[in-house]
Amino acid sequence: MRxxxxxxxxxxxxxxxxxxxxxxxxxxxVAYMLSLTGNLTxxxxxxxxxxxxxxxxxxxxxFSFLEISFISSCIPRYLYSIATGDKVITYNACVIQVCFTDxxxxxxxxxxxxxxxxxxxxxxxxxxxxxxxxxRVCGILISSCWMAGLCVLIPPLSLGLNLKFCDSNRLDHFGxxxxxxxxxxxxxxxxxxxxxxxxxxxTLNMTLTCVVLSxxxxxxxxxxxxxxxxxxxxxxxxxxxxxxxxxxxxxxxFIYMNPTAKGEVTIKKVVSLxxxxxxxxxxxxIYTLRNNQVKRAFKDSIKRIALLSTR
Numbered sequence: 001m002r003x004x005x006x007x008x009x010x011x012x013x014x015x016x017x018x019x020x021x022x023x024x025x026x027x028x029x030v031a032y033m034l035s036l037t038g039n040l041t042x043x044x045x046x047x048x049x050x051x052x053x054x055x056x057x058x059x060x061x062x063f064s065f066l067e068i069s070f071i072s073s074c075i076p077r078y079l080y081s082i083a084t085g086d087k088v089i090t091y092n093a094c095v096i097q098v099c100f101t102d103x104x105x106x107x108x109x110x111x112x113x114x115x116x117x118x119x120x121x122x123x124x125x126x127x128x129x130x131x132x133x134x135x136r137v138c139g140i141l142i143s144s145c146w147m148a149g150l151c152v153l154i155p156p157l158s159l160g161l162n163l164k165f166c167d168s169n170r171l172d173h174f175g176x177x178x179x180x181x182x183x184x185x186x187x188x189x190x191x192x193x194x195x196x197x198x199x200x201x202x203t204l205n206m207t208l209t210c211v212v213l214s215x216x217x218x219x220x221x222x223x224x225x226x227x228x229x230x231x232x233x234x235x236x237x238x239x240x241x242x243x244x245x246x247x248x249x250x251x252x253x254f255i256y257m258n259p260t261a262k263g264e265v266t267i268k269k270v271v272s273l274x275x276x277x278x279x280x281x282x283x284x285x286i287y288t289l290r291n292n293q294v295k296r297a298f299k300d301s302i303k304r305i306a307l308l309s310t311r
Contacts, residue, residue, distance in 0.1 A: 006165040009094050011087045013078065013174045014269060025082045031277040032075050038284030039064035041298070049297040055133040056122065057294075059115045060287060062142050066111060067280040070104040073097060074175040074276050081174075094176035099157060101175070107149030109203055109252075112245055113210040114141045119238050120214040124221045152199050159192040173269055175276075204252065211245055240287045247282070251275050 014024060046052045046061040074097065081087050089097075121132050160178065166186040173180040178196055182189040215238070222234045251271055288294045 006169045007091050008088050008169060009091065009176070010170045011078075011081060011089055011174060011176075012170055012172050013081060013087065014273065021082050025079060028075055028079055028273075028277055031281045032071060032079070035071050035277075035280040035284070036068060038281065038288070039068045042284050042288065042294070045294060045297045045301060048301065051293055052297055055118055055129075055135075055138050056115075058135075058138050059111065059118055059142075063108070063111055063115065064284060066104055066108050067283055070101070070108065071276055071280040073101045073104060078174045089176065094171075094181075095161070097176040098160070098178060098181070099153065102157075102178070103146075103149050103153050106152045106203055107145050108248065109207040110145040110148045111142070112241075112248060113207040113214075114145055115241055116211040116214040116245070117141075119241060120218055123218050123234055123237070152203050156192060156195045156199055159195055163187045163189070163192065174273065177272065200252075204249070208249060215242065240291060243286050244283050247279055251279070 013021075015021060042064045043061050046057045077089070077097070118133060122129050125132065156178065160181070163181065163185040164187045165184060168184045171177075171180040171184065178192075182193060218234075218238060222231050225231045225234065251274065288298065
């Protein structure tokens with residue numbers, strides 16, 4: 001986003017109403033702390049509990065790390081803006097925020113696809129699960145997710161770095177985002193807008209196809225199980241991941257249904273805020289509340305801490 005005159009941007013946020021800002025600050029602060037607590041708890045449990053050292057929890061640990069990175073890329077800066085009234089962000093800081101936010105967001109979709117493949121192997125090929133999902137394979141899948149996210153980010157980023165900003169520096173958003181930046185640019189934004197949409201559609205199609213195919217085979221396999229108890233156990237193993245996938249893809253598809261950057265952005269700002277705050281907060285609780293192993297590991301850890309504190 002090269003420019004010769006504008007070196008800072010002003011983030012307008014969601015509202016100028018002081019009362020609403022207080023409510024938004026409280027909501028975001030609570031959501032941020034819950035997200036940090038929930039995701040850090042999952043990461044800690046996967047390190048300390050021997051029962052959670054399986055490929056499934058390896059991916060869950062990385063997903064929690066990604067969620068912490070995603071929510072921390074934007075929410076703390078907005079909280080600071082509300083608390084201090086300082087809405088100014090430098091050009092370089094804005095570029096870094098856009099890159100980091102988009103990289104984490106795109107990588108999350110590929111990681112969800114990798115997690116769905118892990119569930120497919122666990123249910124459809126249980127006898128070969130340990131062999132197929134070895135630690136080496138899991139490491140390669142995680143690295144591939146980050147590399148894929150980077151490859152998707154590079155084309156629109158290379159175009160975005162050439163955008164010029166001549167007159168306005170007021171971003172109608174609570175954080176730096178591609179669409180608000182395109183809206184105030186005085187360059188020809190059509191190539192970048194189309195590139196963003198193409199990259200978003202390709203990412204959604206590739207990852208969603210992987211998720212749908214994995215769960216199609218999973219459901220087909222589950223219905224072949226002889227007992228109801230086996231089916232129930234298999235469905236409970238996948239239900240948490242399916243809920244997270246539905247929330248993540250649903251909100252993203254809603255944003256890109258009307259991709260024109262020159263149009264109304266109010267609804268997109270609210271939906272973006274929910275993506276940044278609610279999803280990372282709910283995800284750890286969705287995984288833990290519906291997973292007996294994680295709940296058991298959490299209780300065991302609490303008991304160990306209580307035992308050590310009484311000594």
